[in-house]
Amino acid sequence: MSNIITWVVCATIGFWCPESDPIVQLPNGKIRGVNHGNYLSFESIPYAEPPIGKNRFEASKLYSGKWSGIRDATKPSVICVQWDQFYNKEDRTHGDEDCLLINVYTPSLSSEKPYNVLINIHGGSFMYGNAIEDKIDLLMKNRQLVIVKMNYRLGVMGFLSTADEVITGNFGLKDQLLALEWTKANIAAFNGNPDKMTVIGESAGSASVHFQMLNKRFEKLATSAMSFSGTALSDWGIDGHANEKAIAVAKYLNCPTESSSSIKKCLQSKDAADIVRTAKEFQKNNVGNYNPAIIFSPVVEPKTAKDTFITEKPEIIIRNGKSAEVPWLASFMKDDGVYPCSEYMQKDSNGVEVIEQLNERWTELAPIDLCLNNVVEKSELPAYTTKLKQKYMGDKRFSAENYFLLQKLCTDIVFENGVKMAWDLHTRYTKSPVYGYMYDNPPPSGLGNVIANRSDVNFGTAHDSDSSLIFNTESGIAAFPENQQKMSSNFVGMIENFCLTGKLQFGSCKFVKNSSKAKGFMAMHITKNSCQSVNADQLP
Structure with missing residues (x-):
């Protein structure tokens, strides 16, 4: 009753009454958070048992520990051990293996009605990233949502697979699922509504959202979903060479490879950083610094394995009507292919762009860098990559x-084709509405400038161009031109409205709700000065 009285008094006088020492009771014990003025944060909450020792390369299990007293939830969570292409050190390995933590941000613990919930799955090529890098300031400004972010296992630790029942793979996806289940069970303690949860993600996080939708359990966890630049149908979505990579990792670490069991037993005894560091072996024969950007991906698991996440290809799941029935938005950037292909605009020690090397090494590098080897037979790759070059480059060098x-070429192959295929399949084989957009509004600089390490090229509306306007701070957005600031406001409003009302609108432009009865897919084309729904085939 006192909480309700406090809320009424604060609402009456027009101010938010701060909760100076926010404490939440969870089944495991009490936690203390931080009051940031317009929201409360509770960080570094364990949701799963530590994935160490015998739990390494196993499905995550709900955290069962209990603590006495009040646990400190005031410090940002550690990051999962990872090989981070943007970690500016010679050794790009950093982070901790004991990292399965979740963060919750709420406007108040004492509002009259619970808040709808927004859950963000971070991106990073399934290889890097963390729960604290996506800033929530803009999404918390209007104090309408509870926001949840989680860590999940990455790279070799999260997606290694021997393609059998021994190391099944998809551990990162299983972590995400457990985090969603934890949120469903515990979010009411943070004044969140467990019956109104929207899950969003960008890049690998975007594909992760789609993977979660391919599991029927998702229907009981979320009411809607949003995927920004990535789907499970992308060529990098399903790893077609998981066992080969597992054997390679074992050999790099001098582990026996005569059986999957011997590989697992040996790797469970190795230092986590040493296992993650093997990523450099997969990149050492490439040009530039980063490619292949994706080394380990989700896999189709054997149906006879325990704790499986996905046992059929994504396309088959959708066609057979086995995917979750929730409203879904999927999008891409006009120039998404900046990631990973702007790497080719780096300059070598002689000042020559490394793209020149593709003239001699295209059929060697394209299958790896664009993940074509996941979808094309090895014997067919030379002819396939040659035709691909001819289609986009003609006779040009x-x-x-x-x-x-x-x-x-990179935009189409790595991102756009997968999104458009998902639009088509979900519209045809699911009953829930499907929405889409293409964003075309180049910022002054972006991800391409960072990857290519040059400022003299405008790479267009690059990968991350929309999410950088969502997961940012007010001071960061203020540095953008006025039209970008307006775009930021529209994107944040779009997400808030979708979470709160289930309706999708960007500024004054309403999205078309695509369904199986529609003729052609209608997507929003968002540019610097306009937004309008057009047939997907008419997008530039």
């Missing part, structure tokens, strides 16, 4: 002058 032809 790979060069800095012709780079944007390559970037279009």
Whole structure:
């Protein structure tokens, strides 16, 4: 009763009454958070048993520990051990293996009605990233939502698979699922509504959202979903060479490889950082610094394995009507292919762009860097990559002058084709509404400038161009031109409205609700000065 009285008094006088020492009771014990003025944070909450020792390369299990007194939830969570392409050190390995933590941010513990919940799954090529890097300031500004972010296992620790029942793979996806289940069970303690939860993600986080939707359990956990640049149908979505990579990792660490069991037993005894560090072995013969950007991905698990997440290919799951029935938005950037292909605009020690090397190594590098080897038979790759080059490049050489032809190829192959396929399949084989957009509004600089390490090229509306306007701070957005600030406001409003009302609108533009009865898929085309729904086939 006192909480209700406090809320009424505060609402009456028009101010938010701060909760100076926020404490939440969980089944495991009490936790203390931080009051940030317009929201409360509770960070570093364990949701799963530590994935160490015998729990390494196993499905995550709900955290069962209990603590006496009040647990400190005031410090940002550690990051999962990872090989981070943006970690600016010679050794890109950092983080901790004991990392399965969740963060919760709430406007108040004492409002009259519970808040709808927004759950964010971070991106990072299934290889890097963490629960604290996506800033929530803009999404918390209006104090309408509870926001949840989680860590999950990455790279070799999260997605290694021997393609059998021994190391089944998909541990990162299983972590995400457990975090969603934890949120469903515990979010009411933070004044969140467990019956109104929206899950969103960008890049690998975007594909992760789609993977979660391919599991029927998702229907009981979320009411809607949003995927920004990535789906389970992307060529990098399902790893077609998981066992080969597992054997390679074992050999790099001098482990026996005569059986999957011997690989698992040996790897469980190794230092986690040493296992993660093997990523550099998969990248050492490439050009530039990063590719292949994705080394380990989700896999189709054997149906006879324990604790499986996905046992059929994503396309088959959708066609057979086995995916979750929730409203879903999926999108892509006009120039998404900046990631990973802007790497080719780096310059070597002689000042020559490394894209020149593709003229001699295209059939060697394209299958790896674009994950074509996941979807094309090895014997067919030379002919396939040659036709691909002819389609986009014609008879032109790979060069800095012709780079944007390559970037279009990368956009289509790595991102756009997978999103459009998902639009089509979900519209045809599911009953829930499907929405989509393409964003076309180049910022002054973006991810391509960071990857290529140059400021003299505008790479267009690059990968991350929309999410950088969502997961940012007010001071960060203020540095953008006025039209970008307006875009930021529209994107944040779009997400809030979808979470609160189930309706999708960008500024004054309403999204078309696509269904199986629709003729052609209608997507929102968002540009610097306009937004309008067009047939997906008419997108530039």
